Amino acid sequence: MKAKDKVKVASFPSANPFTTKWSGAPPNETEEEAQVRVKLMQEAVRVSKEIDQSLNEARKAIEKKKKAFKVLLLGQSESGKSSVLKNFQLAFAPKHFEEERAIWKIIVQLNLIASIRTILDALKDEYETPSVPQPTPTESSLRGPAHNLRRIRLGFSPLFFIETNLIKILSPDISDPRELCVRAGSGWKELLGHRGKRAADGQESNDRPRSQTVINNENDPTNVLSAQKGDIIALWEDQTVQDILRKRGIRLEDQSGFFMNDVARIATPEYQPTDSDIIRARIRTVGVEEHHFLVERGVDANSDFYITDVGGTRSQRASWVPYFDDVQAILFLAPLAFNQSLEEDSRVNRLEDSLTLWRDICGNKLLATANLILFFNKKDVLNATLAAGVSVKKFVPSYGNLPNDVPHVTKYFKEKFRNYHRKMSPMARPFMCYETSAIDITSMAVLLMGVRESILRQHLRDGDII
Template sequence: MGLVRSTMFPCRRTPTATTANMGRSFEEDPLTLAIAPPPDETPEQRQAREFAEAEAKKVSDEIDEQIRKEKEGDRRKKKPVKLLLLGQSESGKTATLKNFQLTYARREWSEERASWRAVIQLNLVRNVNLILDHLTHEMSGSQSPDGNNSDESAEDIVPVRRTAKTLPPLRFKEKHRLLKLRLGPLGGVQTDLEQKLGAASTEVKNTPASSAAPFDLVQNRRALQEFSINSHNGWKTALDKFRAARPIRAENGNGSLQKLKQDEDDISEVLASCKDDIKAIWDDPMVREMLTRRKIRIEDAPGFFLNETERIASRNYQPTDDDVIRARLRTLGVQEYRFIFDHGQTVGQEWRLYDVGGTRSSRPTWYPYFDDVDAIIFLAPISPFDEKLAEDRRVNRLEDSYLLWRSVVSCKLLARTQIILFLNKCDLLQAKLQRGVRIRDSVPSFGDRKNDLPTATRYFQQHFKEISKQHSPAPRPFYMYLTSVIDTRSTAVTLGAVEESILREHLRHADLIF
């Protein structure tokens, strides 16, 4: 105990020349005087004081040791893997993110799956209402749902080849009028669901003209940072409302969440009562002919569920894994998704995936996320070679992907970032080619090549590869996969290869392997 005392309370001594020259003696130092023991301290008081000092030092040492261990733990803690998903709107970014979660974070996936019920119901209702809109205008003699003659004015549609204009007029019957009447309540259901899900449930309309990569045009990075705030109206926020409502019971007194749960039940009841009519209008040959003449292919658009009406339009419907992967809910801004892998080679590793809005007006928000990202998965859908952007009907979707890909690979900030290319929607490309759609009619450079899937994919692969080779600031490995991200089994295999390559680069950058 004497050691503690001699350490904390030095003996009084005669001032040295140094302290005297400073104008104050050592014993007059304020700190020394403050911590010095009382001059009239008794032996019992001194013993109690020294015991308290020893206990305080012990506690202080324990705190210091805990801080040291925490700092050491933080130093050794695995740095999260950061993955950015890029591509134009409806390229499959969110579906890819959902595949990651399904494959590597099953617990969180299971907890969230039921929340997609309202989104899938909305997708089904919108499928039906789109048919009703066209049916109404066809029966009244209008050219399109918005009253103009544009073949591509309706949202959520995929155009097909033009048909001859000399076809005889369609002759609708009384049953079509009755179907319209009985399915009328679905208009209100769509409005209710869109209001509950928020802005993410609405689809993009025409927007002011902008470049394929507006982040190339802005030099001031600070200005771009102002646009990088994560959206609070995206699909994650929309789902949170329904995740909160699932466990609510009537007796808990939470009025707003209980009402949301009741509204869900009411919507399911309306859908169930309309199930037979939904199936009837989709299976009707004259309705199918009308859609063909109007160059509409709902079945090729995201969020198509009419073939699953029997399951979905039921009172006790619960989403399947495939339903959730196919569900369409637009991403707004930049959405960060964090989860710990519970499968694969990186069990226990935190991954942070960033899902972005893909419309041209959303792309300025991307740039701040280019920094400190381990890898980018760029999704380029190759089936819409004959389609236009929803936000700008003058721009071919494939050409937009080419321009966007060139801007990403040429970005100097991404010169050392691993970029993986998914040529997506190969299933839709194959279906389109089997229907006789010719690539060369929309892509003249395709020439006289054979109009089949292997030839087409080789052509598109080579084109994207050449862009990367010509515009990358420095040579880099080129990873490319042909994908159909709504196919969960094949995508799981692809993600296994992607996980391994991303992990290797991540560890190399972290100086853990050489």
Template sequence: MSEFSWPPSPPTDESDLDRALRLQEEKEAKKISDEIDRAIEKERQELKKRRSAMRILLLGQAESGKSTMLKNFQLHFAPKAFHTEVELWRPVIQLNLVRSINVILNILSSVHDVPADPAARRLSTRPISPESHRLLRMRLAPIRQVELILTKALAAEPAEQSPPDVREGVQGDGPVGPLDVCVRPGSEWKTCVREAQLLTSRGTRRGELDNAAGILDACREDIVALWADPGIQATLRAQGLHLQNQPGFFLDQAARVAALDYTPTEEDILKARIRTTGVEEYRVEMETATEKGESWTFYDVGGHRGQRAAWAPYFDDVNAMVFLCPIAGFDQVLSEDKSVNRLRDSMKLWKTICKSKALAGAKFILLLNKCDILKAKLDSGIKFSDYVTVYEGGNTFEDVTSYLKRSFQVIHKEYSPRKRELHVHLTCAIVCPSRLPFVVHPMLTRCL
């Protein structure tokens, strides 16, 4: 036995009385130690129970990154559950890709002359489409069928086809913009995809999803050529279209996404776009060693203006509120109201949330999101002060973000019904592995 082992070995000359006393002391010591262990375990269980009761509300305007932040959180804390759903995201991402392709095809047909009949061509005032574009459009015509198949498989709403208006923040007038994938509330779309995939795996007949994947694969080279074509890029620029900054942009990954054996990566899933409708409840059953056994409930809301009335019933009952502001939207307008600047809408919304008495007891976390796009915009020369005219600082990422941080903090201080701590972070929700869970989790844990 080592000299440090406990309890120490009794002396060799121990008398009967000493032995009885020693055994008594050891019994007492064990009792105390067991009590301490029990108290620690009880505290641990109680903490776990309280954490299980953790309810977090995610708020922010549409496309601010709420659902993405939740996916990122799941990826980190419940990776097994996240990975069981990888296959379900394939048709969503394919649909995201296909909608971008169809937007380009719509634009090409709206700016170029198409009539095959020479007489009609002569009468048209529109520029003649280059032969290469005409051929691409012809060969990519089956992509419209793919959009129909995937829209049906996801039980999604069909997208507006015209006008093909996807300038910054302008996604058509209709309820579903040409790039937005809008499915039924909750995870019903997952059930639909599961059913469609089951049909395919039974092999009784070729599933619709297989047909869609087959067409996409056959069109792969043309899709890549469409996006790489300098003439098409120039047309998009001339129309003020920056598809790269739009949600669910996968054209730069087309060769991979359109392949028959495509499997979504974690990053693809974070980039995939599905518009949230209503308020969706998600339970994240934590799998990581320290948090194992805990279950956190998130309420992920739809951020479109028409959805915001549904938020209020959830205010009373949450421990924490995470507000996302997509700060890259300073030069964009809302898709639902083109007269409203996105950043201004976010600030107004923030003020309303700060003022809310029902949320007065909740901890607040503010995530200034889409920092990657903000940086790219500022670096490309877009002037922040052209859109926020009161801003007099430099056009650097650091200057702009510290101004935004201050502005949000001032609103919070001024309008909160009572003094409350505010945690503010600059984030990019599509990065993985991300710092986001490490930032958000400790702050949420402190809310208990």
């Protein structure tokens, strides 16, 4: 404080205008009049403070609204929509992601059991189709799966029993007893022990121990998996098994929820899923799920995320339309799976289906002003497929004699998607396309941060924020 100011204060020891008569008081003011005047002034100050506070809150609300991020994930089934959602959560709300870690354990275990079942089904088809000449069994640890198939199936039957029970609990209204999927809002995470919301005391929610969930001694696969670890590894590493899978065109490695190379790590009593396991775990979405969470750290802490994830099978696509309103952007997932067909209709090529779907989305009038962002997802699968020598031309004759490598294949299909985007969009909009691999958590985090920034910037530019 300067010396001059000090002098000023010293001259008026009780310089509070509300308690002194001298400050602005009319001459001859009575004691009662002074009290009324002071009360009025106090009231005015209170009202002014309230106005300041609500202005402040309104400003904060506008800031928060500006940073609220609303996207819709679209694409065919298994394109990676739910995986992108998990990546968003991991990058922006890691505590929220952490809270769900325990429930993914059972999904990984079920994915593993499903792969074992696929192998045994392939062996059964092989050995029970009389016209097919049988391969010579190897001297594997299984001593020839052809002769031991029944014994092997019997050995794994406790696992399949557990699998059937768990699927019945998790997907009670799904007709296929082998299909692992959950209806939106069915509370499957709560069934598996996740409390969902923070506890009332404000403490962070921890997942309940398995003893307090639907998982009990009878349907917990942990011990059975641990006991059969050696058998599972032997089955997967058996040369005859590998030959049969190859011969029947079954590439388990390319299928969703593939964990057969991780059995030694997963089939143990202590197993806890890693981040990567959670992203790679597969559970089909049925219906439409609306997810809301808050950014947990950084300058945007507490900003809202609204992500709508949908089931991508053909029969579910009509249910997407009501969600086309009020989104800032659509993230469209299209894996370049040129050699695969849809699970729900094996006559339809996956890539062709993605292109048709993209064309419809681009041409949809309800989405005329929406930002469309295309993710060519599963680029790791494309790399592996091309590296394995699978010819694009064989599946897409129009590809002709172009080189069978990643840059040419990507460029070729990018042009196809770009053309539909240009031709079908009711009004011009930028074509945004990224090559992604949703299982590459680090690259995804960087990409998703950039995508969020650009969507929010575009949203502001479009003047949606007042």
